[in-house]
Amino acid sequence: GLKSFEDFFAYASGQVIGKNRKREVIAMTLDSKGGKKEFFIKRFFRPHLKDMPFTIRNFGKLCSQAGCEWKNIDILLRQGVATYRPVCYGEQIHFGLERKSFIITxxxxxxxxxxxxxxxxxxxxxxxxxxxxxxxxxFVGRIHNAKIILPDLYLWHIFITKTPPADDITEDDFAVIDLHRMRINASDKKARIKDLGALDFSMSDKYFDEGIREVFLDAYINTGRREQKNSVLRGIRNRSQKLSCRRRKPNY
Structure with missing residues (x-):
């Protein structure tokens, strides 16, 4: 059974759905009283130095990547922003620095x-x-109004929870994932525009024309932003173009 930290960290019966040198995500199915349930285990291996400032900025001290994500989940849920439901997390800390950690959602x-x-x-x-x-x-406006910044706010990190075709969809029918770089108590305009630029970059031209992007921006500004539309639009486009130079455009 899964009892110890090493049991969870060495779990190999699921399907790897994402992996790089620093982290790995595995889909797993476990038995519960109500039948089988699907979970994800995200495993972190010695975090990037660039990820450490996010934990200090948010919580005033270093914490593991899994511990940070656990806290970020709680913050989002308290703000009425849907995300994955946390199950448990574990961490190995050596002289105050993370060696490895995991979180299950x-x-x-x-x-x-x-x-x-x-x-x-x-x-x-x-x-x-x-x-x-x-x-x-x-939905994005709700996140920003809560003074939360999500540098990884790409379309593939947003879920729609209502059954298609979803004619009566509202902002309550979305959820967001991938939170380990989330910032709290952040209200600066540049950071918000970077979020919007990342989202714009991830919106394929095959589906989202300029008209629908403008509808998005108008609705976002109407969530409480006291900002000039043209200024925000320029910032979004600049950020989106920078990401296009660094990353391959999404294909879906």
Missing amino acids: EKIKGLAMTDFVASYWPRLGYEQKEKLIIALAK
């Missing part, structure tokens, strides 16, 4: 927005697309 019921868009976007009428993109803008 329950699978979100719904579709990643990239999967939703690829499967359903061409079938939606323009009015349906507008309703959906306005709801998404309000």
Whole structure:
């Protein structure tokens, strides 16, 4: 059974769905009283130095990547922002520095927005697309109004939790994942624009034309932003273009 830290960290019965030199994500299915449930275990190996300032900025001290994500989940849920449900986490700390850690979360019921868009976007009428993109803008506005910044706010990190075609979707029908670089108590305009630029970069031109992007921006500004639309738009485009130079455009 899964009892010790090493039991969880060495778990190898699931499917690897994401991996790099510093972390690994595995989908796992476990038995529960209500039947089988799906979870994800994210394992961290000696964090990047660039990730450490996020923990100090948020919590005033170093903490493991898994511990940081656990706290960030709690903060989001308290602010009414849906995310994955935490199950447990573990960490190995040596002389105050993380050696390795893991966090287990329950699978979100719904579709990643990239999967939703690829499967359903061409079938939606323009009015349906507008309703959906306005709801998404309000969801992002809720995050920023809570003084939360998500540097990894890409479309593939946003889930839609309502069954398609979702004609009556609202901002309550979205969830966000990948939180280990999340910032709290952050209200600076540049950081918000970087979030929006990352999201814009991840919105494929195949599905999102300039008109629908403008609908998103108008709805976002109407969530309480006292900012000039043209200034925000320039910032978004600059950030999106910078990311396009560094990363391959998404294909979905």
